[in-house]
Amino acid sequence: MQPVIEIQHLKKSFGSHEVLKDIDFTVNKGEVVSIIGSSGSGKSTLLRCINLLEKPTGGQIIYQGENILDDTHDMNAYRKNLGMVFQQFNLFNNHNALGNCVIGQRKVLKRSKKEAEDVAMNYLRDVGMEQYIHAKPKHLSGGQKQRVAIARALAMEPDVLLFDEPTSALDPEMVGEVLNVMKSLAHTGLTMLIVTHEMEFAREVSDRIVFMDQGVIVEQGPAQQLFDNPTEERTKAFLRRF
Amino acid sequence: MSFESVIKIVTENWPMFLRGAGVTLLISMVGTIIGALIGLLIGVFRTIPRPDRLFKRIIHRVLGGLFSAYIEIFRGTPMIVQAMVIYYGSAMAFGIDMDRLYAAIFIVSINTGAYMSEIVRGGIVSIDKGQFEAAQAIGMNHIQTMRHVVLPQVMRNILPATSNEFVINIKDTSVLNVISVTELYFQTKTIAGNNFKYFESFLIACIIYFVMTFTVTRILRFIERKMDGPDNYMMAGNQMQVTTPQFKEQS
Ligand SMILES: Nc1ncnc2c1ncn2[C@@H]1O[C@H](COP(=O)(O)OP(=O)(O)OP(=O)(O)O)[C@@H](O)[C@H]1O
């Protein structure tokens, strides 16, 4: 297995509050990894540290053989290789659905208008949003926004796609449409790292489950093993709640 | 006062009123635009995260201090006094005899800039943090994020405040008569000084001011609504809704 991102001894504190304590963790190419754990365990912080929305306070993140936490490393060049799907969608309000998927390709990847639009259209079609390309975010439902957000991330053709609770802000009737899109994606061989509270879904799509508690990875393993035969007491306690 | 005397003043002096109104509109419009640009530059500067490198950080601090002083001073003193200080001060200190019209535009611009800086900063701060994060997450740098994501939204958000500044400027340019710019108030004073019909002359000025502010307000409201676009969205084409997404295998 070829690692895409290797995290070594990652630490993150907010003031004196240590949120991530010595995280070691690797994402391999083509793998779908889900991170589960109770609220406040540091799942979002871990994801945000991986794409540098938060600056880690210690440790290393190795990408393509280089530690991207070195001062000399170009943050933006690294970030364009990771896609991020947020809980709150965060579509650009001043762009329509197509514009959301085009702007990053044009400005960051320097693709031509034609190419960027073609690529964007392909992914918008994949997520079933081709009829809404001219719609502004305010015209879309939560589920539709999240599907556009996924297309926006895919249009950058990233090595890894990070999802931070992509369905938590959705009305229940819209959760399905987004999970369906993600299930189809999982089958394409895309590398995905998903923070989720949807246990059924995690079990179904994930190659590996990571259980976090209080800033540490307590246990990880194949979905079936972790859900059916967890070894750690904390994992068992957490899973009993579902 | 008689209705006839008002008509008479208008028919005898309309070119002067018109020129005065034109100068008022010119000063306030150019002043608002330049002021808004100053506000944008300073407002954006004041939201740049503190640089890591020492040298850049010092420059950042010094400029930040200067801009703060500028904003405080111009917001904390009356424009009529600023006009006197700048116009007569520049004549005394540098021996420059500023063209009165340019001086007027200059004063209104920097005065508006001080207010707009705060408005722009507020506009940027009020943009959802998620917009910045989404832009950063796809690899945009600070300038790209500002230019393509944040500022277009800020511009829309500050448009009402900018319209408001414009209207205030139309009214407040009247204080520039102290440096003898031939704006509407100055012209009216001249007209009234000749015919001694102060009430009628200023009544006419009053009406002209109102028509200008009212029209400007309406036009800018219209632009705001245009920028917002339609409330509802019509679907493009009428293909069948695709329910199960299809992805191609990655190679
Ligand atoms: N910007 C911040 N400043 C200070 N503390 C923070 C910040 N972001 C997160 N924290 C703290 O870090 C801890 C972990 O937060 P995090 O959001 O990573 O948890 P999570 O596992 O994603 O929880 P949830 O399931 O509720 O999303 C929490 O105690 C939180 O209060």
Ligand SMILES: [Mg+2]
């Ligand atoms: Mg979270």
